[in-house]
Amino acid sequence: MPDNDLAPLPRDFYARPTLVVARDVLGKTLVHRSAEGLTAGIIVEAEAYVSAIDPAAHGYRGLTARVRSMFGPPGHAYVYRSHGIHFCLNLVTEREGEAAAVLLRALQPTEGIALMRARRGERIADRDLCRGPGRLCQALGVTLMHDGADLVTPDPGSLWVAQTPNFALETPIATSPRIGISRAADWLWRFYIPGNPYVSARPA
DNA sequence: CCGCGGATCTTCT
DNA sequence: GAAGATCCGCGGA
Numbered sequence: 001m002p003d004n005d006l007a008p009l010p011r012d013f014y015a016r017p018t019l020v021v022a023r024d025v026l027g028k029t030l031v032h033r034s035a036e037g038l039t040a041g042i043i044v045e046a047e048a049y050v051s052a053i054d055p056a057a058h059g060y061r062g063l064t065a066r067v068r069s070m071f072g073p074p075g076h077a078y079v080y081r082s083h084g085i086h087f088c089l090n091l092v093t094e095r096e097g098e099a100a101a102v103l104l105r106a107l108q109p110t111e112g113i114a115l116m117r118a119r120r121g122e123r124i125a126d127r128d129l130c131r132g133p134g135r136l137c138q139a140l141g142v143t144l145m146h147d148g149a150d151l152v153t154p155d156p157g158s159l160w161v162a163q164t165p166n167f168a169l170e171t172p173i174a175t176s177p178r179i180g181i182s183r184a185a186d187w188l189w190r191f192y193i194p195g196n197p198y199v200s201a202r203p204a
Numbered sequence: 205c206c207g208c209g210g211a212t213c214t215t216c217t
Numbered sequence: 218g219a220a221g222a223t224c225c226g227c228g229g230a
Contacts, residue, residue, distance in 0.1 A: 047222070049222075056222070057222090058222080080222085082221075082222070082223050082224095083220095083221065083223050083224080084223095085223070085224075086223050086224065088222060088223080090222090103222060105222085132223070132224070133222070133223075134223050134224060135223090135224075138224095178222070179222075180221080180222055180223075181221090181222060182220090182221085
């Protein structure tokens with residue numbers, strides 16, 4: 001796959017309403033290039049978080065050190081540590097100061113599967129390599145080092161989102177409540193590709 | 205297959 | 218002190 005096909009999406013893609021980005025990012029490819037090699041997968045599940053109106057969003061109660069990147073400009077990464085152990089990757093959306101982002105919850109692995117398995121465990125099935133927000137970060141080698149990283153003009157050896165070559169344009173998209181939250185628990189702000197086996201959970 | 209607890213860092217009450 | 222945008226391994230059905 002030539003690098004031309006993996007060109008980063010422009011900042012305009014991120015500087016839109018978060019619900020639109022969360023839906024539109026399905027079918028795009030997340031890429032991480034590091035010294036270990038290149039890993040990538042098709043985004044099959046994502047959730048929207050909009051601090052201005054959303055009590056489940058990390059920025060809802062204002063700026064803290066952890067959530068600083070979410071308040072920054074669109075087209076950057078917001079990576080946070082979850083439950084002390086795992087990392088979760090968000091794409092910052094809207095405009096600087098809005099603290100809106102899209103959480104990536106699952107990928108269909110396409111490149112660097114052997115490297116993903118080296119990071120995740122040799123016995124992990126393909127289906128489980130990137131199924132879940134913490135798992136996909138582990139599989140791609142995404143850590144707090146990537147918090148705040150620019151996804152549009154990425155440094156060499158970093159992280160971005162690209163158009164997926166030959167991806168079907170008319171892929172169906174489903175919605176459901178977001179996973180694992182207690183506030184705004186009935187909002188249909190989770191988007192996923194129905195029937196795709198790499199999606200982390202089926203709707204309740 | 206399902207439910208539960210442990211790991212362990214940030215934020216909130 | 219407790220909860221949280223999680224995951225894994227264990228025990229029981």
